[in-house]
Amino acid sequence: MNRTVAALAASILILCACDSGAPPTGSDQREPFASRYQPLPGTTTLLRGGTVLTGTGERLENADVLLRDGKIVDVGTGLTADGADIVDATGRWITPGVIDVHSHLGVYASPSVDSHSDGNEATDPNTAEVWAEHSVWPHDPGFVAALAGGVTSLQILPGSANLFGGRGVTLKNVPGRNVQDMKFPGAPHGLKMACGENPKRVYEGSGPSTRMGNVAGYRSAWIEAAEYREEMEAAERGEGEAPTRDLRLETLAGVLEGEILIHNHCYRGDEMSVMLDIAEEFGYKVGTFHHAVEAYKIADLLAEADTCAAIWADWWGFKMEAYDGIRENAAILDQAGACTVMHSDDDIGIQQLNQESAKVIGAAARVGVDIPPERAVRWFTGNAAKSLGIDDVTGTLTPGKMADVVLWSGDPFSVYTRADRVYIDGALVYDRSTPESNPVTDFSLGTSSLTGGAL
Amino acid sequence: MRVSIALLALFACSIAAAQTRAIVGGTVHTVGPDGTLEDATILIEGGIITAVGSDVAVPSGATVINASGKIVTPGLFTPYGQLGLEEVGFSAGPNDAAQHGDEFTAAFDVADAYNHRSTLIGVTRIEGVTSALIAPVAGGGEESGHVISGLAAIVSLGDQPEKIDKRAAAVVVNLGESGASLAGESRAAALLILRRALDEALDYGANRAAFQRGQRRDYTHSVADLETLQAVLNGSTPLLVNIDRAQDIEALITLTEEYGIRTIINGGVEAWMVARDLARARIPVIMGPAQNLPGNLDRINARRDAATVLANAGVTIAFAGPQSQTHNARNITQSAGNAVSEGLDWDAALEAITLAPARMFGLDGRIGSVEAGKDADLVIWSDDPLELRSYAETVIFRGDSIEMRSRQTMLRDRYLDPGSETPPAFRPR
Numbered sequence: 001m002n003r004t005v006a007a008l009a010a011s012i013l014i015l016c017a018c019d020s021g022a023p024p025t026g027s028d029q030r031e032p033f034a035s036r037y038q039p040l041p042g043t044t045t046l047l048r049g050g051t052v053l054t055g056t057g058e059r060l061e062n063a064d065v066l067l068r069d070g071k072i073v074d075v076g077t078g079l080t081a082d083g084a085d086i087v088d089a090t091g092r093w094i095t096p097g098v099i100d101v102h103s104h105l106g107v108y109a110s111p112s113v114d115s116h117s118d119g120n121e122a123t124d125p126n127t128a129e130v131w132a133e134h135s136v137w138p139h140d141p142g143f144v145a146a147l148a149g150g151v152t153s154l155q156i157l158p159g160s161a162n163l164f165g166g167r168g169v170t171l172k173n174v175p176g177r178n179v180q181d182m183k184f185p186g187a188p189h190g191l192k193m194a195c196g197e198n199p200k201r202v203y204e205g206s207g208p209s210t211r212m213g214n215v216a217g218y219r220s221a222w223i224e225a226a227e228y229r230e231e232m233e234a235a236e237r238g239e240g241e242a243p244t245r246d247l248r249l250e251t252l253a254g255v256l257e258g259e260i261l262i263h264n265h266c267y268r269g270d271e272m273s274v275m276l277d278i279a280e281e282f283g284y285k286v287g288t289f290h291h292a293v294e295a296y297k298i299a300d301l302l303a304e305a306d307t308c309a310a311i312w313a314d315w316w317g318f319k320m321e322a323y324d325g326i327r328e329n330a331a332i333l334d335q336a337g338a339c340t341v342m343h344s345d346d347d348i349g350i351q352q353l354n355q356e357s358a359k360v361i362g363a364a365a366r367v368g369v370d371i372p373p374e375r376a377v378r379w380f381t382g383n384a385a386k387s388l389g390i391d392d393v394t395g396t397l398t399p400g401k402m403a404d405v406v407l408w409s410g411d412p413f414s415v416y417t418r419a420d421r422v423y424i425d426g427a428l429v430y431d432r433s434t435p436e437s438n439p440v441t442d443f444s445l446g447t448s449s450l451t452g453g454a455l
Numbered sequence: 456m457r458v459s460i461a462l463l464a465l466f467a468c469s470i471a472a473a474q475t476r477a478i479v480g481g482t483v484h485t486v487g488p489d490g491t492l493e494d495a496t497i498l499i500e501g502g503i504i505t506a507v508g509s510d511v512a513v514p515s516g517a518t519v520i521n522a523s524g525k526i527v528t529p530g531l532f533t534p535y536g537q538l539g540l541e542e543v544g545f546s547a548g549p550n551d552a553a554q555h556g557d558e559f560t561a562a563f564d565v566a567d568a569y570n571h572r573s574t575l576i577g578v579t580r581i582e583g584v585t586s587a588l589i590a591p592v593a594g595g596g597e598e599s600g601h602v603i604s605g606l607a608a609i610v611s612l613g614d615q616p617e618k619i620d621k622r623a624a625a626v627v628v629n630l631g632e633s634g635a636s637l638a639g640e641s642r643a644a645a646l647l648i649l650r651r652a653l654d655e656a657l658d659y660g661a662n663r664a665a666f667q668r669g670q671r672r673d674y675t676h677s678v679a680d681l682e683t684l685q686a687v688l689n690g691s692t693p694l695l696v697n698i699d700r701a702q703d704i705e706a707l708i709t710l711t712e713e714y715g716i717r718t719i720i721n722g723g724v725e726a727w728m729v730a731r732d733l734a735r736a737r738i739p740v741i742m743g744p745a746q747n748l749p750g751n752l753d754r755i756n757a758r759r760d761a762a763t764v765l766a767n768a769g770v771t772i773a774f775a776g777p778q779s780q781t782h783n784a785r786n787i788t789q790s791a792g793n794a795v796s797e798g799l800d801w802d803a804a805l806e807a808i809t810l811a812p813a814r815m816f817g818l819d820g821r822i823g824s825v826e827a828g829k830d831a832d833l834v835i836w837s838d839d840p841l842e843l844r845s846y847a848e849t850v851i852f853r854g855d856s857i858e859m860r861s862r863q864t865m866l867r868d869r870y871l872d873p874g875s876e877t878p879p880a881f882r883p884r
Contacts, residue, residue: 111749145748197546299873316863317575317782318544326863328871336873348745348778355789358843365837366846367871415792415843447749448728448756 033133035183037172039425043085044068047407050089055096055381055396059374065094067403070426075397092420093412095377096397097152097404099384100350101263101310102290102343105143106136106156106179110347110443120159121166125199125207126221128191129247130166132158136179139442142347143175147430147439149351150406150419153184155388157192157290160265161202163217165192167251168263170388174424175441188261188389190287191251193218195266195275196321215274222282225252261287261389263310267321269297276305288387290343293325299336308339308387312349313356314363327363330379331371341387342379353380358413373413402426475500476854477513481522481835484802486529486810487824491802497527499831502615502853507825520849520856522835528805529824530585530832530850531840533787534741534773534812535695535721536780538579538587539569539610544782552592555600561626561652561687562679563605565591571610571618575782577861580612582785583834583847586620586822587612588812590695590721593629593637600637602648603628606683607695609816613832613852624816625695625719626687631703632753646706652676653714656684693717693815695741700753701725708736719815721775724754727761730768739815740765743776744794760797762807773812792841804841 045067052060052075064079065072073081107119118135121127136156146154151173158165168190171182199217200208208214228249235242243249254260262279266272266289279286288308289295293316295302295309302309311333316325333340342357344350357376364371385395394402403426410417422430430438476499483495485507496511497504513519540552551568569589579587590607594600609621629637634645655674659681665671666678674681686692694711698704699722708729711718720726723740726733733740747759758764765772774794779786791804799807813823822830834840835849849856869882 111751111755113751142748201546296870296873297879299870314783314786317542320543320547323543324866326867328867332867332870332873347748351747352745352793355793355843359789362842362844362846365844367867369871413844415789415841416796418796443749 033131033180033183035185036180037174037176037183037185038181039070040174040427040429042067042070042403042423042425042427044081044083045087045403045423045426045428046079046081046084047087047089047094047405048079050092050094050407051411052094052397053374053377053412054398055378056398057374057378059372063094064089065397065405067405067423067426070403072397072399072401072403072405074399087407087421089407091410093408093410093417094397095150095406095408095412096381096395097406097422097424098150098353098380099388099395100146100151100154100344100353100380101288101341101384101387102345103146103154103156103350104159104345105146105154105347105350106138106140107132107158109137109140110142120161122159122161122202125162125203125217126164126248127158127162127166128164128221128249128251130158131169131189132156132166132192133169133179133183136169136171136182138176138178138182141441141444142350143173144439144441144444145347146350147173147422148419148432150354150408150412150422151350152404152406152422152424153385153388153390153394154350155190155263157190157263160192160194160198162194163199163208163214164221164248164252165194167260168192170390172424174429175439184390186390186393188259189251189254190261190263190388191255193262193264193275195264195271196268197319198265211271215278218275218278219281221252222256222278222284225249225256226282229253229256255284256282258284261387263288263290263387265290267291267293269294273298273301276301276307287389288339288341291322291345293322293329295338296326296329296332297324299333299338302333303336303338306339308341308383309333310341310343310384310387312345313342313359327360328367328369330357330360331364331369334371334375334379335369339383339386340379341383343384354408354412354417355415358415361413373411376413474854475514475517476520476831477517478520478522478527478833478835479513481525481527483507483527483825484805485825486802486806487826489826494523495527497825497831497833499851499854502831502855504825504827504829504831506827520835525848526836526838526840526845527825528583528834528836528840529809530822530834530852531583531787531808532586532588532773532812532823533579533584533775533780533784533808534588534815535590535775536587536784537592538575538589538612538781538784539571539573540565540589541781542570542573542575550592552590553594553600554591554605555594559605559677560601560603560680561605561683562677563591564608564622565589565605566608566610566619566622569608569610569619574862576612578782578863579784580850580857581847581859581861581864582788583836583840583850584784584787585612585832585834585850585852586610586813586818587784588624588816590625590627592627593633602630602634602637602645603652603680609818611832611852614855614857615853620821621816621818623683623686623692625693626683628694628696629698630696630707631698631700632751633697642703646710650710652680652684653688653716656681656688660685660688687716688714690715690717693719695719695721697721699724699751701728701756703753704729705732708732708738711736711738724750724757724761726770727758727764728756730765730770733765734769739771739773739811741773741775741812741815743778744774744790744797745778746776762794763798766799766803771811771815772807773815774807788841788845789843792843795841801841
């Protein structure tokens, strides 16, 4: 595919995103720091004869997946396509691309030296005005490592030092020259909030020092944001003068408008319950609780609120609010019908979200709960896309969606399985069999890990 | 079936020492000279394995555990971490693995702080981990700490009265970047501190009587430290060195050979680059197979198949790393499986989490493999122990199977039914 065709494919992609009612896309000049993401050139590809997990809960045996013009065109058996690159998927498994809703790649980049500490604007408990995308270093080697783990999209979040940490950004995992080249077209912004130990520890003396102080901080901010929003709306109606534009309040007002999704770091079940009530008080929705180590204790409440719980498989005990972490967390949530998401918060964990999910399957089996692969795969595909508000365009192998696809060497829930091929918008961006053609970020140049080194 | 075994285990605890047990029908990965045995029988008497084989007769009166269709392995060995030294990692009281005082370095012995009642022990052992190295850590950063952190120990996670299998299993040392942060910001100074300690220990060892008479110069280290280091100098206690960069490892090899001591590397992200030198110097490496990113500038040449490169060069390896130690020491099976997916032989991967660490710390005469004469620390698995969906069904320490229960299984059982109307505090337990 030449450049023109690639550009055409990109424009089709953007149009489709607009048609589906997504927020303003990269082509919208009113949007600051708009996405300039362009899919890489791709060819029509037919993955033939694999075990397909669609990400919607279905499993198809000996099935084919057809990718054309950056889209998933068809999933089924006996598919044909003229001139397609035919890939024999016999004995291999096909899933939607892996999506990580909680990453700090680029903002806490490798190597994690002090100079790369760009994830926490730890200067005030409320820094809703900062945007994580302005810290993202696209040359973080972690992006490429994540790609080898099948990751096609990821949300980069600010850290959890603050009650309001700032806006997150959703990226396509195609390393670019700058963050704009990587921004997922049309993805809504996220707002990082944090409960518990971190915000109350960081500002002892100058900010909240207790959990009740944290809650007062959230509520005061929402009151201010509601006033700001009312004044803005009144001014639009010609009633009174618009307030001076305020980046911090603009973000919070965007949440109240329903345009910005809440991503709330919150470990304990009791604290999550309080956060759900705050959302009700001020009329917004908690999209996703992150690190929800105790989500299993309130699985019914989360299901009822349609709030996702993004969790690790088995991290626990590294601090008091993580003491009650259990491996069955995701299993209990999933059984309760809550939106269950496997996240990483880690540059190694992001490479193996499939493995992390597999450990939950094993723990559940031990107590007689059967979680089949087609169900567990949703935790890092379809459900993750829902958490990020991009489920209308990716996250499942549904015809018309972006061709973000992983071809695994086998069952993705086996420790011995690796991602053989990763497609993003139909372009082959990673192929395990041709290391020389895979991307390498600037930082990795000159390191001997790149070439296998010299013994 | 499992219930009856658990009950038997409970009743049998007190008389286990005298009773004969037989595990029959399983596929036994011995990690010993017998390799893998199908439909094998393991006989246990007095907590010791007395026979292993496919043609071993079960004596009448023996308690039989049926393992047909299951996998049997030696108990797993987590070769680095702080089990029983820290309950909760952060902002939750003291972590007994670190000491910031100035009085002691090498003599600081974490075995004295080991809490065998820690909730981490139950969580870890029901996943098949039976032995653990517990290590001191340096304070580091802005806090005080020492290039020589202190003594590590090997503990057994079983219920038998003696929990510590080996004291003074290693003296922990920090070189490279971690050493530099403890030695005035240069790794060269960290090496100098280690050399000075070894030189003082040599001098002290050769002139004890003179020192006690006050006819020898003062040392910068305490007598307790210098006594501890005698065992390093005579080769009975290895140095366990936290180190990653290849150039630093080259300097360590030089030092190891110069003093004629034994050294084990922990971390070793760039060890693969000097694999042949490590094999020649017989320096083993404890590493995390998943560590494929440059976490700092000492790890710039991290690669995912490092375990395979090291093993192929003849270096003894064992698995730890941030993904599989302390709270999640149970994840060493995942580490081993990942190493296999990057080319390591499956049997070598199992050895790396059983016999290899036992050998590193001089306990291979007692544990690490399924062989007659060794302690009966065994695990019966639902399936391939390195696979993520497999789990330990029975864990045996010195012949006794433990109750498969931990604080986490209690939390699980309390919340497993999300529809329960009973408040959690009132649910059965």
